[in-house]
Amino acid sequence: MGPRRAASGIIWLITIFLILSVATAIAAGPAKKPVIIGFDAEVGHTTSTSDDAIRIGILTAIREINAAGGVLGGRPLELVIKDHRSVPARGIKNIEEFAEIPDLVAVVGGRFTPVMQEEVPILHEKKVILLDAWGAADNIVDNGRTPNFCFRLSLKDSWAIQTMLNHAAKKGAKRFGVLLPTTGWGRSCEKAVKTYLAAHPKLSVTTIQWYMWGDKSLLDKYEAARNSGAEAIVLVANESEGSILVKEVAALPQEKRLPIVSHWGVTGGDFTKLTGEGINQIDFSVVQTYSFFDNRREQKLKQFYKTAGALFKISRPEDIPSPVGMAHAYDLTHILALAINKAGTTDRIKIRDALEQVRNYDGLIKVYPHPFTAERHEALEPRDLFMSRFRSDGSILRIRE
């Protein structure tokens, strides 16, 4: 091949490359404007891991949705996070700021029930959809507003209390001492306890002890409950106060250690790290909605691990902190994407309506034939709840009953 033929070949190659580049650019078109999902969480909370779990769940789902072409004909989803530090006033301010973001379709809520309880009015005022991935107070969703902008893919306190007391009753306890925080969450649980006992007259509550967030000891409340004749303790707490009680009860003589059935707030942080060996020395069970150890939906879990592994190097259940938050957020984000496409717009009012219209979503936790309806904004059901226990490494294992 002579030099002239070689030069001609190079020129042809360059020309073909340029034509292909231009064609690709034309085909891709201009970058599409992202659709925004907000996440209002307790990022600044020093011991919480639930915000990380929810964030990972959302981002894993977003990655899958965007890889599949995004929403509204190719627009990518994007996550904007704001920190409420578990303080309601900051949560309200965050919602006000979220409402001003163009193309924001919904805000995913974190663990702290009191924050979301106080956000309910501003959410409706600003017409911002709340997707509750953890907060358990009944009245977050059952807020009496129409149209209701609050949706939940999580448990609620009435179901949790029912599951916890059922579990305790199965273990033979008939009298319960209840430890509640002086917050909206605590009051929601108090109501749930009373409702449950009204339907189960053979069971009774010997005392309800109220504690404050930030209390350095719950022993006096525990002792008061034990002295009242309680056979089991119903604990509603987050990881900080829950770990204090565990350590204090573990330090008591064996005969003074009552079984503790706990709400799932304790799984919102690195609970076993906070309790140390104490968790292995008492009978401590916690309500859950999902376990990565006990998944009956293997294909979906593989898909989740594939995406989350690429993003966050998560490949096994032990890698997942606060697992329920991650699973709830993952399924919620996918349901939201379906609703956005169904609405065909980023208008939040239409998306809210569309959320009630989504059908047959095959999720990580289960298949949702009809996740939300106009009358029901709870994606889970009481039967989805079960009791679990902590393993020494922090993993949460389902208790087979």
Next chain:
Amino acid sequence: MPRSIAKKISLAALSLTMAVVLALGAASYIFTRHTLKAQIEEKLAFEAALISHRLEARLDNINNDMRNMSTNLIVVNALADSAGREMYVAPFLKSYHLPQNIPCLLTLCDFSGQPIISCQGPGQLRAYTDDALLTQVITKQLPLARLTKQGKDSNLLIAYPVFYSATGKAEGMLVIEIPLARITESCLPDLPSTSGNIFTFSSSSGEIWANRTEHSAPVVSSTFLVKAQAPLDQIPLTLTVGQNIRQAYAALTTLTGIYLVIGILILQLTFAASRFLAKKLTAPLVALTTTANQIAQESIPGSPITVVSHDEITQLASSFNTMLARLKESHDSLEQRVADRTKELQNLNLKLAAEVNERSMAEAKTRAYAETQAVLLKEVNHRVKNNLVAIISMLHQEEDRARERGMPEYQNRIQEVLWRVSGLLTVHRLLSSSEWQPLQLSQLCESVIQEAIKGLPAHQAVHLHVSPSDVHVDSDQAHYLAMILNELSTNTMKYALGDRQSASIAVAIEEQDGTIQLIYRDDGPGYPDPEQQGDSPGSGIGFHLIFGLVIRSMQGTIALTNDNGAVARITFPALVPDRET
């Protein structure tokens, strides 16, 4: 007149008494006032310190309450709680009471200063959203205290951050507002004795509260700095306890009244006593004065003064009589001495007049003699000058005649004589014009030499330079020097100038140690050797004359030398004693 002395004495006594009373009264008043003021100041300082300490304790208590309440879990929990916090926070806040039921507004706010709940219920919710407060309490997480205005009243505001254990940060704040006047009033004593005090409470921005609104400032006051704990130390509060002038010196008013009454009584008593004593003391004096007036009106001290008394005034009357007798005697003696002295003076005046007349006549004679002498001198000068001029004229005629007859040697001799006489005429003119007083030597040299060289032909010239000098010579020395200079000039014209067109003469004059030295030099060929020696008078009539005049007449010396010309050094005494003529 005598009455006025009594009045003056009584008035003097009264004035003295009044001055003493007033001085004592004033001193006593000032001392009492000073003492009273010191006591009041001490009392007010004690009271100010007492109230300030009470206020400090009260403020510190409130501050401590705020610190404790802000860390109470009930309050902290309320930040994270939603509906229902009223169940426990409201009773908690309402349970807080200040002493004496001072009203306060205790508010729990969120991180943005928005009120969550207050001790006065939902109707009294106040926001604290200013940047400075939020920066200090929420961002810097430090307590803050400051004064706020509520209409005319000032409120004390204390804000404490409420830390939330879950985040370890200030997520809210507890704020209390208290009317400062009520706190201050609660610390004031309620004793009736102190009800008149003026209490003023101030900060760096000025007065913030006072229990009275009087126009006059307290005359006596004591100020105390309230030292409360942080953050209240951010507000420099001072308490001033004062009393106005009327109240402070109320005790002095009574004292002044007592002083006045006592003073008036003392003055009246003094006045009456002094009047009585003055009349009694001045009665003999009045009698003496009356008698003395009678004597004075008669102008002749004929009768002696009679005074009936037994004290110093009787002695005064006796002395007065003796003095009158001596005065009369002295008067008579003085009259006689005046007459004698007057007569003596008249004689002396006559003698003096005669002597004056005699002296006037002698003076007139002397003046006439002097005038005659002056006229005579003038005439003599004139005649001498005329004679010398006549001699010169005759010598000119002789010279002309010798020239006509062809007798050059004779002509030269006449010429030399002519020069010498002209020199004498020159010095005579100078002495006449100075009335034979000493002449300035430099002027003499200048005049004589100029006169000598005046007769040179038109084509020849001699340049003369005489050094300035203040040396003077008397008339005799002037004559001798005139002849000497004339001879030297003649010599210069004859030998130094010769046939040349110009020559120069320089004269220097010096005086040292009573000796005058005159140096005459020209720029000619110099003296022949015999002439230089100065001991060869036979070399010519000129040098014979010069040596004779210098050595014999002026008792001086002369040395002839050559130094680029002829040089003659003549020295002679400044004062010539006995000179030969």
